[in-house]
Amino acid sequence: MDYSWKRNLVVLWIGVFFCSSAYSISIPFLPIFLNTELGVDKNLTTWSGIAFGITFLTSALISPYWGSLADKYGRKPMLIRSGFSLAVLYLLNYFVYDPYLFVGIRVLQGLLAGFVPAAIALVGTNTPEEKSGYAMGIMSTSGATGSILGPLLGGLISHYYGSRNAFLFSAAIVLIAALVATYGAKEHNFNRSAPRSHVMDDVKHAFANRPFVTLLLLMAVSTFSVMLLEPLLTVYVIGMGVDKNDASLTSGIIFSAVGIATILMAPRWGKFGAAKGYGKVLMIGLIGGGIGNILQFFVTGYVGFGILRFGYGLFFAGVYPAINALIVQMTEPEFRGRAFSLNQSSSQIATMAGPIIGGILGDVIAIRWVFVINGILLLAVALLFKVKGMNLMFKPAASRKLVEQRTQARS
Template identity: 35%
Template structure:
C-alpha cells in the first residue's frame, strides 16, 4: 500500500473518532448533568448549552496555535499529542464528580484539540497533487461523519450500557488512534519556517488573502448550515410524528441528524475526485447552490421520513464543499504555512458549529422552526453569489489565460 494511502487511512480513523469524541456527548448531556446532581430543568438546559459549546469555542482559539506548531515541529507529533491528550481527557469525563468538573474537562478538550488540523496538513503535504482532492475529500468524511454520527452513537451506548461507557469507549478508540499513528504514519517533514512569526506576519505571507478569506467564510457557512438544525431537530421530528411512530422520536431524530453524515461518507471522495478533474472552485459553487435549494423543502415536509430523505440529499451535495475548500487552500498556500492556515479553517468550522447551534435555536424560538431552513438557505445562496464573483470567475479566467 502506498504511504499516502496508509497515512490517509490512519488519519481518517483518528479524525472520525476525535469528531465522535467531541459530539457524542450531545444526546446524553442533559441526562448526565442530571445524574451529576442538577435537578432544575432550566439549570440543566443552561449548563447543557455551556458544556456542549465550550469545547468548540475554545477549539476555535487553539486550532491555529496547534497549526503553527505543526509547521514548526511536524504534523505527526501534533497528531500524537492530540490523540493521547483527548483519550485521557475524555476518559476522565466518565469519573466527573460534578457538572463543573465536566465543564472543565470539556474546556480542556477544546485546548488539547488540533488533531484534525494536523491530519489535514499532513495529508495535504504528503500526498501528490494527482490524488490531493481524493485524499482530502476522503479525510473530510471522517470529521463530518464523526460529528454527525456522534450523537447517535453516544445515545445508543448510553441507552444500552450507561453514562460512563460513552466516555470510556471513546477514550479507548482515541488511544487506538494514537498507537496506529505512532506505528504506521510516515512523514517526510522539512522545517521551512524557523521563525516564530506572529499571526499578523503569517497573514502578510499568505499570497491570496482575499481568496483565503472567502474560503474561510465558506467553511464557516458549511458548518453553520449543518448544525443549524441541531437544537430543533428533536422538536421538529416530534411535530411531524404521529401514531405509533411517536414512541420512536429519539430514533427518528437521530436518523434525521445522521442522514447527512452517511451521505457525506458516500459522496465526499467522489466529489473530491471530481474537483481534481474539473477544478475545486466549480464543485464549491455547484455544491453551495444545490445545498441552498435542498434546505427549502425541508421546511414543508409532512413526516419524518421526508425530512430524513432531504437531509440525505443535503449530505450528498454539501460533501463537495469541505474537500474542495481544503484543496483550494492547499493550492494557494505555501507549504511552510499550510498547518497554520488549516488551523484557521478548522477555527472557522468550529465557530460555524457553535454559531449554527445558537442560530438554529434563536430563529426557531423567535420565528418558528421552518424559518431555520429559510435563513440557512439564504446564507448558502449569498455565499454562492460571493464565490461566483470572487472565486469562480477569477479562477476560470486564470484557466483561460493558461490555456
C-alpha cells in the first residue's frame, strides 16, 4: 500500500504536468493563431474571448456528469477517456482553417476535459488520509510547473515553427500523459457494482453537505481572485515603464514568480496542514494572499512588483492543496469523484468570469485599485468563515466524524 500510493502520486504528477504543459504551449497564443492562421482580423479580441471562455463554460456544465461516471466506473477510466480525447482534439486543431470550426473543437475540448480532476480524485482516494495533504500539495506543483514551462516552450515553438505547429506538440504531450496514466496509474478496491447516481441527485447530495458547499465557494472565490488579474498584469507592467518590446518577457517572468513560489511552498503547506489542520492552512493562505494583493498597490517598479508577487505566491500556494485535502476529508470515498468534478465546475466558472470582470474593472478604474479590491475580497472571505466558525468544521476529528455519519446515513 505504501509503495502503491507513492507510485500513483509520481505517475499522476507526471500526467498532470504534461497535460498542463500541453495547454500552456498552445492556448496562450490563441489570438495569434486566430489572426495569422484563421484569418480573423475584425473583432479579434471577441473571437479570442469566445474561443478561450467557451471551453471553460462547457467543462463546468459537463463536469458533474463525468464525476458521476467516475464514481461508477472508476477514476482511471476517466483519465484515459479525457487524455486520449484531448490528444485527438489538439491534433484536429492543426488541420482547422475556419474560425467557427475552431470554436466548435474548443467546445468539444470542454465537454471531454477532466484529466486533472480525475487525477486529483484518484490521488485523494488512493492515498492514506494522513498523507492526503502532502499528496495534494505535491499535485499542486505539477500544474504550476507545467504552467511555467509550457508558455516558454510554446513561445519558442510558435516563433520558430508557427502557432499551428504548437497544437501538434500539445497533442503529442497530452498523448504521453494519457499513456502514462493508462500504464502507470493504479486504482485499488474500486466497487463497480454500485448503482450509478443521477447528476441532480449528486447536486442535492452535495448541497446537503454544508462544509463541502463552503469549499466549493472557496474554490470559486480563490480561482476568481487569480483570474481577475489575468488580463491586467501585462498592461500593468507596461504602465510601470517597461518597453513594449520587452513586456512579454518581463510579464512572463512575473507570471512565473507565483508558479515558482507554489512549487516551493505547496508541499510544505501540505505537511503543515497534516500536522496542524488544513483549515489553518486555508486561513493563512487567504489572509496572506489578501495582504499580498493589497501591498501590490504601493509598488511602482516592476522589480518590486515581481518580488511581491513571489511573496504573495508563497502564502497563496497553501489555498488549493488545503481545499483539495479538505474535500477528501469532508466527502465519502464513493462520492469523491463527483465531489472533485463539482469542484472543477466551480473553478471553471470562476476561470471564465474572472478575466471578463477583471477586464471591465481595468477599463473603469486604475489597475492598481483592482489589486486592493482583490485583496479585500480574500480578507473578507477569510474573516467571514472565521466569524461564522466554519473553520471549526475543518478540524480533522470533526470532519471524520461527519463523513462517518453521512456514510452511515446513505448505507
